[in-house]
Amino acid sequence: MEFLLMDPTGQPSSTEVALAPRPADLRHRRLGLIDNTKANAAELLEAVAAILLDELEPVEIVRRRVPATLPAPDELLDEIASECDLVIEAVGD
Numbered sequence: 001m002e003f004l005l006m007d008p009t010g011q012p013s014s015t016e017v018a019l020a021p022r023p024a025d026l027r028h029r030r031l032g033l034i035d036n037t038k039a040n041a042a043e044l045l046e047a048v049a050a051i052l053l054d055e056l057e058p059v060e061i062v063r064r065r066v067p068a069t070l071p072a073p074d075e076l077l078d079e080i081a082s083e084c085d086l087v088i089e090a091v092g093d
Contacts, residue, residue, distance in 0.1 A: 023085065031058035032084030036068040041092030048088060068092075 023029070033049055035041035049061070062083050066072045068091070080087060
């Protein structure tokens with residue numbers, strides 16, 4: 001009798017990507033706040049933002065909600081990238 005043993009674990013694959021250029025100073029920038037719509041994500045995000053507001057002094061705050069169940073659409077990511085200089089994302093639960 002012969003058995004075929006199969007390994008059910010997947011082998012991770014990775015792709016190297018270049019990071020976006022980082023500004024020397026984060027003050028006076030357009031700040032994006034994104035929550036994933038799960039419980040407590042918005043509250044966590046607002047608490048973190050409250051801590052940083054005095055230090056960052058953002059010129060604008062852009063708020064978005066991105067559903068946690070699916071990847072954010074490319075159009076939304078492009079919109080966020082064009083409207084924000086830095087982004088903080090909160091994941092709830």
